[in-house]
Amino acid sequence: MPVTQFTVPEKYTYNVGLGSYHHSEALKGANPVAQNSPQVPPYKLLTECISGTSFTTPRNLNLSVWMYRVTASINRGRYVPYTAETASSKAAASPMTYSPNFLHWDDFRLEPGYDWVSSQKVILSSGDIATKTGFSYLVFAATKDMAPNTAYYSSDGDTLIIPQAGVLDIKTELGYLMVRPNEIAMIPRGLKYRVTLPAGSARGYICELRQGHFRLPELGTIGTSGLANARDFQIPVAVFDGTITEGVASCPAAEWTIIRKYNDSLFSCTRNQTPFDVAAWHGSYYPYKYDLGRFSVLGSLLYDHPDPSIFTVLSAPSFREPGTAVVEFCIFPPRWQVMENTYWLPPYHMNTMSEFIGIIMKDPEPNPNTVFKPFGGMLTGAMTPHGSDKKEHDAERAKAFKPAKVATEPVMAFLLESASIPGVAEWASKIVIEK
Template sequence: SKFDVDDPYEYGAGLNNYHESESIPGTNPIGCIQPQRVKGTLYHDRLTGSSFTINRKDNKQVHIYRTLPCVSMNDYKEWQPESGKLDLGLARLNFTPSAYNWPAASVDKEATFLTGLKLLAGVGHPALKKGMAYYLFAVGKDMPDNQVFISSDGDLLIAPQRGSIDVKTELGPLRVRASEFAVIPRGIRFHVSLVGGPANGWVVETFMNHFELPELGILGSSGLASPRDFLVPRLQPYTPGPDTQIINKYCGNLFSTTYKGTIFNIIAWHGTYFPYKYDMGRFNAMGSISYDHADPSIFTRVTLCPGTFDSFFGGILSRLLESLAPKMPSPTLATPSAPIA
């Protein structure tokens, strides 16, 4: 895609690869994951996104070497923003068979990414590791410098519809612009700031598995979203900072604690569990070249078993014989959600 806003950050490339990053060269230990003494008197942490004994291809974990361990914080207490109640739990949702359309969320100049989140739809419960939730976000200002957000409920897919945001994660920063999306795995803390003005968009949260690339089947070895086009952040130099307020979404409720010093104190990491972003303009669309229109699943960028897919519409020219797909509702036993970016 062509962007009006440049991306100043460095990235690694490749989804499902084994990545590593260092802000001080030589920090990642070689041949040993948990040495008795880590270089630079750092602490070793590990964040797991899967069971230890799951199949190797599905194993998600990252080894972290930081100046203070992740447990250097107080007990959690229930939290609400000063601006008013923020309810992200699914219990308050009302279910209806009717179809709905929503306009783009209006931007409150005083809303941060966290306080500007609005629950739109959802099903299941994070405690059961079943279901998912959809949110709108509208951001008018940066999150406080010493505040970060973490979802203990599931992975977050964040897609700006208008504007650009900087997502500073523990494992490195991502610049996410309209026509891009980022995925922040469950358990990774991050801070969101604006780039050049307000931004709004949508968020998909999964309580189940992780987002993956779909199988290509008879398409062959290439097409749709290429693994090499998914970008993984790289660490920036460590800068000491004040204590960090951590806002944790846990089973739909919000809790707060204070971490000793800056949470962005990771000097090195390596593993298979990390945030990433993708430019939707790099999607290689497939479709019919004779007649009829393929199902929208043909435009899947990332998928979530057992049946959720994130599709791409746009930049596609269809030349078909005697076929026209007018925009009209159709009965289905699935629940489609079609955000427009």
């Protein structure tokens, strides 16, 4: 069965279908019929909208969500700098550095004692948040839940989460997502959420996309299905932390802290009610998750390698040059290689794209001799020559041809590929192995 056999069972139910317009009601009838902004919505809720794209973005790319909630997000105290210690605040701020060499990290080795927000550290970055260009790649290693009555959101970009170990229980304004290794999740810019750890510590990778949004790649002559299929993306259903009294929805008073990332700095404010007061929502701008085990791998049936773009799960196209991407998220799952007179290792190459590879490994005790270790990474900047070493190529060249399964479980590698050259944060450059 083409799904991952997770050790921690699913807790939640979901809508399905990436790119579709969805609606969900925690209170029956809480979404107004036809009208988005009635004078008084059902249950005397308030209307709040998030625009994920400009108002006049073409219809097929336009993203927004309408929420019907007890208290508008505007009801809060003033934002002040968030002064709690974070893993990043302990690292000296410094300009990014650039290396033309192949960069390899064995293990990002984050310190314990932090939660989802405070454990995040940027490793690679390109572009500029204020002008909405480029991306950051981060790592996280959370060893505790976010504090009670605390929620977080990023103003800087969409957050693609790639767990490597542990389980993330993510409560968003639009509902729950449970995310395990070999699943990915995307939280859109501006949406509040909190993260708890039902199975203890969790760590992994994050791609913060500052420009545009991820979507499924075009399939061209592949046709209607294949690669990541829209039906396999799971979207939360509405959750309402309140009650109804005489037809009026309400939530109890309680002090909450909202932590917000704004131009790469953290701020916080308080409010006197939960942000999880959305009784219903409808729209095209929502979080989602996807089991990488459902990826429908396509490939060559006779000879040679297709380009690795055949493994693209999600793409954030760049409109600067046709066919390029701000970031593409690709995977190298277990698959059969059946080509004749060819072997599975890619040919030596230099690409216009910069490639960051990380390893999601389900085996908690991976082979210590493997080059690719979980929670490590590899960066090959644009036009950096790379490929497997001569020994591996020689071994494959000497083999008799027969169909074989490669990248067998429990290994899953991912690739974040970009048209831009990322800089390396100082802390990450200090633990890098250059080749």
